[in-house]
Amino acid sequence: xxxxxxxxxxYQLRYARPVRWSDIVEExxxxxxxxxxxxxxEVGVAEITPKSTWCGVNAKSLIAAVEEIFVxxxxxxxxxxxxxxxxxxDIVPENNAAKTLIDNACWDLYAARQRRPLWQLWNGKPRVxxxxxxTRQAPAAMAAEAVQMVERYGFRTLKLKGxxxxxxxxxxxxxxxxxxxxxxRFYVDANGAYRADQALDYARAMxxxxxxxxxxxxxxSPNAQFRALRENSPIPILVDFGSTSLRDAGxxxxxxxxxLSVKPGRFGLSHSRAMQALAQQSGCDVxxxxxxxxxxxxxxxxQFAASIASPILPAELTWFLAMTEQILKTVxxxxxxxxxxxxxxxxxxxxxxxxxAKAH
Numbered sequence: 001x002x003x004x005x006x007x008x009x010x011y012q013l014r015y016a017r018p019v020r021w022s023d024i025v026e027e028x029x030x031x032x033x034x035x036x037x038x039x040x041x042e043v044g045v046a047e048i049t050p051k052s053t054w055c056g057v058n059a060k061s062l063i064a065a066v067e068e069i070f071v072x073x074x075x076x077x078x079x080x081x082x083x084x085x086x087x088x089x090d091i092v093p094e095n096n097a098a099k100t101l102i103d104n105a106c107w108d109l110y111a112a113r114q115r116r117p118l119w120q121l122w123n124g125k126p127r128v129x130x131x132x133x134x135t136r137q138a139p140a141a142m143a144a145e146a147v148q149m150v151e152r153y154g155f156r157t158l159k160l161k162g163x164x165x166x167x168x169x170x171x172x173x174x175x176x177x178x179x180x181x182x183x184x185r186f187y188v189d190a191n192g193a194y195r196a197d198q199a200l201d202y203a204r205a206m207x208x209x210x211x212x213x214x215x216x217x218x219x220x221s222p223n224a225q226f227r228a229l230r231e232n233s234p235i236p237i238l239v240d241f242g243s244t245s246l247r248d249a250g251x252x253x254x255x256x257x258x259x260l261s262v263k264p265g266r267f268g269l270s271h272s273r274a275m276q277a278l279a280q281q282s283g284c285d286v287x288x289x290x291x292x293x294x295x296x297x298x299x300x301x302x303q304f305a306a307s308i309a310s311p312i313l314p315a316e317l318t319w320f321l322a323m324t325e326q327i328l329k330t331v332x333x334x335x336x337x338x339x340x341x342x343x344x345x346x347x348x349x350x351x352x353x354x355x356x357a358k359a360h
Contacts, residue, residue, distance in 0.1 A: 001038045001042070001079045001080040001113060002039045003038065003071075003077075003079060004039040005036075005037040007034075008035075008063050008066065008067070009032070010030070010059045011030075011327065011356055012028040012029065013029050013031065013323045013325045013327070013359060014027065014324050015027055015028060015029065015322050015324065016323075016324050019135055019322065020135060021161075021191075022193065023053040023191075024051070024053060029294065029323060030050055030059060031047045031049060031297075032047065032059050032063060033045060033327075034066065034105045035105070035348065036106065036109050038113070042113050042346070043112060043346060043348040043349075044108035044109025044110070044112055044346060044347075045108055045348040045351060046100075046300060047293070047294065047296050047297050048097055048265060048297070049265065049293065049297070050097065051292070054291070055096065055100075055266060056096070065098040066101065069092060069098070070089060070092070070095075070099070073088065073092075074102065079106055079110075080113065082103060082106035082110050082270060085102070086270040086271070096244075096245070096266075099268060100264075100265070100266065100267060102268075104265075104269050104300055107270070108300065108346050108347050108348060109346070111346050112348065116345055117303065117341065117342065118269075118303035119302070119303045119341050122304075122307040124305075126340060126341055127339065128302050128338065128339055128341065129156075129311075129314040129315070129337055129338055130155065130314050130317065130318045131155060131159050131314040132150075132153070132155045132157075132158055133159040133161060133189075133290060134159070134160050134176070135161045136163065139174075139176075140175060143178070143179040144179070146158055146180050146184075147180055153318075153321070153334045154335055154338075155318075156314075156337050157186075157314050157337075158180075158184055158185070158186050159187055159189055159215075159316060160172060160176065160187070160188050160211075161191065162190040163190045163191050163194075166201070166205050169202075169206065170206065170209040173186055173209040177209075177210055185212055186211050187211050187212055187215065187238070187313065188206045188211045188213075188214050188215065189216060190214070190216055190218070191216055192216045192218055192219040192241055193217075194218045196219070196225060199217040199229050200229060200232055202214070203217055203235060204234055206235065207233075211235060212235060212236075213235055213236050213237075213313065214233065214235055214238065215239075216238070216241055216242070217237070219242065220241075220242040222242070222243075222248065222252040222257075226252070227255045230257060231256075236259045236285075237258075237259065238260070238287060239257050240289060245267070245271075246267070246271045246274055246278075249262075250278055253278055253279065253284055257284055258284055259284065259285050260279050260285070261286075261287050261289035262279075262288060263288070263289040263290070263291050263301070264300060264303075265290075265291030265297050266289075269300075269304055273304065276304075276307075276308065285312035285313075286308060286312075287311065287315075287316070288301060288305040288315040288317060290316040290318075293317055293319055293320060295327075295328045296327060296328055296350070297317075298319075299332065299341070301315070301317045302315060302341060325355075326355070327351060327355045327356045328351060329350055329351070329352045330350070
């Protein structure tokens with residue numbers, strides 16, 4: 001299967017309100033979409049969120065890397081085995097965002113060729129449980145949002161964005177708990193907001209407030225300092241931002257991590273599956289993490305999430321609910337905290353190309 005044509009599209013999807021992440025405030029989410037057409041006629045697509053502080057690229061630099069470095073390579077490759085394609089691309093150092101975009105598009109192309117969706121090819125479940133991420137706001141506003149999302153979509157797990165100060169973060173958990181009741185699980189992602197010498201006290205404060213897992217309390221590296229934090233924390237430490245590659249994941253596993261955030265929108269499906277295999281060998285749980293995906297990116301990531309038999313936490317891929325626009329013909333529905341995956345082999349068949357053009 002050879003590459004016959006490729007196309008790149010850029011667009012933005014607006015939020016219902018401005019969103020405050022740990023590093024940026026944005027009113028719309030930027031995307032780059034790659035469409036690959038094989039010489040046999042199949043089409044595969046993938047998208048990525050090109051934010052410089054998230055993945056080291058913006059739309060222009062990502063497109064330049066894809067067109068100038070990787071398309072010439074793709075034209076010489078057999079695309080029928082996405083894992084082998086990814087291995088060939090990995091000869092080029094860095095450029096992870098471009099590789100992820102191509103990797104995921106190749107897997108969608110593979111599904112089209114096999115005439116079955118990836119979640120079926122990977123023996124996955126047709127329905128996937130999901131969580132919702134409550135971003136940084138005043139505690140009362142976070143509590144109001146939590147109630148709205150639990151009542152509307154039936155989420156049973158909430159991810160709370162911390163980093164507003166230990167007392168404010170703890171107050172946020174208490175107010176959300178009072179608002180939604182005891183049947184909802186919470187975990188906290190501080191996005192590395194605290195110093196290493198504060199991390200253990202922060203973990204204890206979050207555990208006391210009711211969090212079941214703590215993600216990135218401080219900047220973390222796979223070293224003795226991380227091991228000490230992991231061993232002394234009253235709740236599991238979930239590793240996210242410090243693990244930037246398959247190699248990093250292996251190093252954190254060597255330090256005994258028991259929870260690892262794996263993001264198909266950050267690492268690509270090939271490396272995400274490899275990380276899951278390594279984690280399983282080490283007795284480590286994998287959480288399928290968000291990268292600000294639209295509904296299209298959500299469905300791509302959930303192909304992988306569906307293949308994880310007993311996740312420690314639900315998949316985080318629900319951020320498309322924060323957007324007022326989408327580029328799919330039909331937006332996925334979430335009920336009772338679950339999403340049923342479509343049966344179409346390729347996600348390319350679900351894209352509304354007129355909507356892509358309008359969102360440019």
